[in-house]
Amino acid sequence: xxxxxxxxxxxxxxxxxxxxxxxxxxxxxxxxxxxxxxxxxxxxxxxxxxxxxxxxxxxxxxxxxxxxxxxxxxxxxxxxxxxxxxxxxxxxxxxxxxxxxxxxxxxxxxxxxxxxxxxxxxxxxxxxxxxxxxxxxxxxxxxxxxxxxxxxxxxxxxxxxxxxxxxxxxxxxxxxxxxxxxxxxxxxxxxxxxxxxxxxxxxxxxxxxxxxxxxxxxxxxxxxxxxxxxxxxxxxxxxxxxxxxxxxxxxxxxxxxxxxxxxxxxxxxxxxxxxxxxxxxxxxxxxxxxxxxxxxxxxxxxxxxxxxxxxxxxxxxxxxxxxxxxxxxxxxxxxxxxxxxxxxxxxxxxxxxxxxxxxxxxxxxxxxxxxxxxxxxxxxxxxxxxxxxxxxxxxxxxxxxxxxxxxxxxxxxxxxxxxxxxxxxxxxxxxxxxxxxxxxxxxxxx
Numbered sequence: 145x146x147x148x149x150x151x152x153x154x155x156x157x158x159x160x161x162x163x164x165x166x167x168x169x170x171x172x173x174x175x176x177x178x179x180x181x182x183x184x185x186x187x188x189x190x191x192x193x194x195x196x197x198x199x200x201x202x203x204x205x206x207x208x209x210x211x212x213x214x215x216x217x218x219x220x221x222x223x224x225x226x227x228x229x230x231x232x233x234x235x236x237x238x239x240x241x242x243x244x245x246x247x248x249x250x251x252x253x254x255x256x257x258x259x260x261x262x263x264x265x266x267x268x269x270x271x272x273x274x275x276x277x278x279x280x281x282x283x284x285x286x287x288x289x290x291x292x293x294x295x296x297x298x299x300x301x302x303x304x305x306x307x308x309x310x311x312x313x314x315x316x317x318x319x320x321x322x323x324x325x326x327x328x329x330x331x332x333x334x335x336x337x338x339x340x341x342x343x344x345x346x347x348x349x350x351x352x353x354x355x356x357x358x359x360x361x362x363x364x365x366x367x368x369x370x371x372x373x374x375x376x377x378x379x380x381x382x383x384x385x386x387x388x389x390x391x392x393x394x395x396x397x398x399x400x401x402x403x404x405x406x407x408x409x410x411x412x413x414x415x416x417x418x419x420x421x422x423x424x425x426x427x428x429x430x431x432x433x434x435x436x437x438x439x440x441x442x443x444x445x446x447x448x449x450x451x452x453x454x455x456x457x458x459x460x461x462x463x464x465x466x467x468x469x470x471x472x473x474x475x476x477x478x479x480x481x482x483x484x485x486x487x488x489x490x491x492x493x494x495x496x497x498x499x500x501x502x503x504x505x506x507x508x509x510x511x512x513x514x515x516x517x518x519x520x521x522x523x524x525x526x527x528x529x530x531x532x533x534x535x536x537x538x539x540x541x542x543x544x545x546x547x548x549x550x551x552x553x554x555x556x557x558x559x560x561x562x563x564x565x566x567x568x569x570x571x572x573x574x575x576x577x578x579x580x581x582x583x584x585x586x587x588x589x590x
Contacts, residue, residue, distance in 0.1 A: 186287035210267050290306045475499040
């Protein structure tokens with residue numbers, strides 16, 4: 145057997161054996177729809193993480209690839225797909241309830257045999273076990289727990305965060321790399337970019353990124369679900385950026401593709417955004433409309449009629465005959481009164497500003513209570529929610545304020561600048577009438 149034949153045998157075996165094993169396990173276990181989709185979701189996690197692992201391995205000298213042709217960022221595509229199956233769908237379907245540590249050790253044993261057997265296609269470095277351990281930690285383990293949590297409907301916030309990471313990796317890494325390789329375009333070298341170019345690219349991508357992250361957060365906090373179709377919200381989400389546009393997540397993905405294509409100066413990647421838009425507006429849109437109409441009935445029909453799918457409204461939408469949301473602001477605090485006046489002057493839609501002293505509980509921060517009966521929010525998050533009642537520009541600022549990492553940092557800065565929690569006293573009797581409710585702008589609607 146020639147060296148070329150030997151290499152082809154290794155690459156063919158690396159692809160077909162995992163595929164055959166995955167099919168066999170699937171037929172053996174026959175997972176239900178939720179279990180099957182959970183395993184596929186874990187595979188989506190592995191697609192960017194495994195690719196990043198091998199890029200890092202080549203740079204760190206853990207291993208490299210002595211192969212030509214069929215490469216994606218220097219890695220043979222057949223081995224890439226094999227790894228995503230071996231660390232994704234295959235073990236998750238075969239042993240869905242096994243301890244994650246035990247499965248990781250079993251996979252480590254498998255790779256201790258297969259990695260040396262793949263020489264010379266895989267060229268191992270002296271510290272290759274470091275990369276192996278890192279791969280199991282960042283690729284296999286999160287994929288496995290993501291599938292398990294999704295199948296069991298557990299840890300909603302955590303599984304939504306993992307979904308965000310997985311699909312961000314697909315949009316920003318895997319699909320652009322595949323498009324560049326398939327079109328024969330030259331691979332960009334971001335490491336050689338000047339700082340100003342990095343800064344402009346990051347700022348351009350941050351806007352659609354904010355839209356998508358905020359939409360996912362709204363699905364979790366207000367809808368009780370995630371963006372994936374088989375793990376959807378249980379309540380119709382019409383708040384946050386959804387009060388302005390029906391498909392902020394899809395709009396985010398399209399804009400990310402288009403802007404990334406401009407940043408990388410590649411028309412094929414930008415065209416991917418156009419194709420994503422056509423798919424979302426066509427087949428996916430029809431199926432989504434039918435599903436939402438079946439699950440939410442007239443509420444979806446009313447929302448669908450008044451809120452555009454792609455071009456956002458300037459003023460927010462709200463349900464008719466629903467009481468306004470409430471923003472509780474202290475009357476006995478000069479700065480707080482200034483906040484109340486600021487919202488009144490700008491004509492907050494479907495929002496009343498009420499004296500915090502009138503609240504049945506003893507509030508210590510500005511507090512926002514939504515009209516749909518959802519959880520109240522306080523401090524910076526309350527201001528962010530109130531900003532969503534103004535217009536689209538301020539709603540984007542409010543969405544930024546409420547992001548998981550941004551909110552606590554902003555709250556820390558506000559507290560350090562004199563906005564720390566303080567007790568709200570009872571206002572003087574002479575001021576009781578004015579302290580009950582500020583409604584000068586609450587009757588204005590968008």
